[in-house]
Amino acid sequence: MEKGSAEYEKILDELVGYCNDSGTIDQNLYVTYDVKRGLRDSNGKGVLTGLTEISDVSGFAVQDGELVPSDGRLYIQGYNIEDLERGFHGSKFGFEETIYLLLFGELPTRTQFNKFKELMETFRELPRKFARDVILKAPSKNMMNVLQRCVLTLYSYDDCPDDISIRNVLRQSMELIAQFPLIAAYGYQGYKHYYQDKSLIIHNPKPGLSTAENFLRLIRADKKYTELEAQVLDICLVLHSEHGGGNNSTFTTHVISSTGTDTYSTVAGSLGSLKGPKHGGANLKVQQMMDDLKAHVKDWSDEAAIREYLQGLLDKKGFDHSGLIYGMGHAVYTVSDPRARILKRYAGRLAEEKGMQEEFKLYTDIERISMELLAKKRNSVISANVDFYSGFVYRMLDIPIELFTPIFAIARIAGWSAHRIEELVNAGKIIRPAYKYVGTHKTYLDMDERNW
Template sequence: MTMDPETRDRELQQLIEYSRKSGKIDLTLYQEYDVKRGLRDSNGKGVLTGLTEISDVDGFRNTPDGNRVPSEGRLYYQGYNINDLIGGMRNRRFGFEEITYLLLFGDLPTEEQLGKFVDILSEFRSLPEEFTRDVIMKAPSTNMMNMLQKCVLTLYSYDDNPEDISISNVLRQALGLIAKMPLLAVYSYHTHRHYHLGHNLIIRNPKPELSLAENLLQMLHPDGQYTQLEAKVLDIALILHAEHGGGNNSTFTTHVVSSTGTDTYSAVAASLGSLKGPKHGGANLKVLQMFEDIEEHVHNWDNEDEIRDYLNRMLDKEVFDHSGLIYGMGHAVYTLSDARAVILKDYAHRLAVEKDAEEEFRLYENVERIGRECMEKKLRLVKPVCANVDFYSGFVYSMLDFPRELFTPLFAIARISGWSAHRIEELDNGGKIIRPAYKYVGRHRHYKQLEDRA
């Protein structure tokens, strides 16, 4: 029987109400059964679920008397401090490819090894024939992360050996996806811009002699032009987003899905789905929206009292999105500082000077400092709070003329290097499917025949 729209909507609303009632769990039960919600214990420390050699994230230090106290944040890739890695590239143009090599193979490459690796990535930096027309331009989406998932899953069909999860084959697939991800993201954006926004369609091929960061800029910008500082800052941002331990949501997703023995394309698509969420990869966009709101309502950006008053109102859920959050502030592990944010802030300042955006940069600095004070005082936090990498990344991407639709895909373009390293590590050391436990807290009931149900 066909329902009229009014009846259908009424019946659907009734089902929604049933769903709301059936899904509620008494929150006190989480404490009663000592459930580690979010795989974190009561003091916020992550539950140990695995081992890794790929990267180390630390925001504490051990004192001589055995206590753990907050410290400046430290991030290590394969044992190397991120500050040393970035500092070592200061006199060279680009380093993302070198960092990808380090994450995948565990050692820094020699000059010869790096040259060959860059050549291999360049060979992979193309899409199958007619892929752009047949896949990217068919049913374009307004969300580029969904497009990335669609494209990655479709690449399965173009792989002659997609189900082979031997390390050699997974590495081949990983290198292909690392090289192709910028094309998938930028081409998807141009297609969206053409079909949904009515702009001219521009598809520019990557150039083999350019780095990944340079190719991103020349493929994205309508005139294909960019400054050397723009390319350098983007390269640094990609390095800082390439990896962050096995416990972040999307990388943990990589481990969980890989532990089932599934194919590489399915694993990467799952990780992309995780990264899309605003609590993970979409956080930098939320920071940018927050600053637009601050810029609109705080009339004097150098007036600390006015900034403090507005941030306190934000924490009181009176303004912006009424969430009570200052976005970009705080981290699950870092305390006094996020090593990535410290580095990116420095490059953001350099770019702000070139882009004549120093006034806006000062506002970011003020909000970072005053926001920390407001949060620690008003929320009575048990550990120090610091700006995380999302605080400055959206500002940087805006100065690089990246559209907001590509903010989270930029994260994915970088993080797929880390995902790939973790997938290989899981397969190389696995054998057990990841399966945590859930405690049943419902009640057992007797079955009733349909005609006996009230």
């Protein structure tokens, strides 16, 4: 049988039908057995599956023993993210300080930080000919695929890849944190060259520059960027670096680490989780929604038209008919997302530098109107999340859409590393939740006796 032939397609379609018929579970059974689908209770709150000291995410305050929606708070190793942002203001190495904080539990002294930066710079290189032999030899249209493939391949370049002592895992983690920006940038340059017939441009990272500065330098032909551009990207990396142990990719990190497997396999699994559009790809949906809105609302000052478009989304009459306004709402945050609050300020500053104040106002108008419509529809407070503004910021930075989710990975590898080390230090049991079997037991029949 030839692959792609009519017979091939017919048989495959028939097998798909069997999958659909056999894989459907009576939805009422989830209630009968009190199964927490998605590891969430009936109110949408996450089921407690572990303990961590790395970060705390809160969207409620306690008043008279009752949970009351409040402005969201994110603490990294005990520090409020807004205090960290204020402390980093004007610094181009906020992300590097955050990496240190995540890995070692405390903010560094100047001496400690200088030593850490020096060590990270020695890690900011790929094995000899790796870019040519691995990244460019098999280019991909998806940069998350590039990251996964390269991470797994780096296993072969490590002299002791399976050693899960804390010293070795720390070394591996710092190397991957330093290498992720290079892999993503070179993967994108390969994609542009082989799939878009553009010039192949490979720059080397420059010592003394921050992760944000080097990334902008690597993806731009002229290597140029403004101070504000680097500062805004640095803050984006800080905001995306860590968000509790319960988010899907970080929980994946804990699950895989609990088996005792190697760092490369663990990180590849976490990347696979982040690649999903329900997780790391959310800001892409926001951008697609915004493009659709602009196609339907020509006058951005017409609030009535914006309101009509957004109401159409909620009524499942517009865009992808999902009933969602992408970038609005969060599993934990209620009144506000602290990351969105911070990024909104930086988006405003960058919009002024780029002459894009009108589009920034469109975003703020959509945020305000969406909150009003959602509050009326759901009778609860729902605010913008960090994805609402991050895609807009990346576009102002001239970052191609193919790199939106990889930037998330470049930041979150720091958090994953901290959680992997925490899992190994505490030497917990292998994570193995239970599934209830709801099928039927069957009698085996010889092939010639099977009449179904």
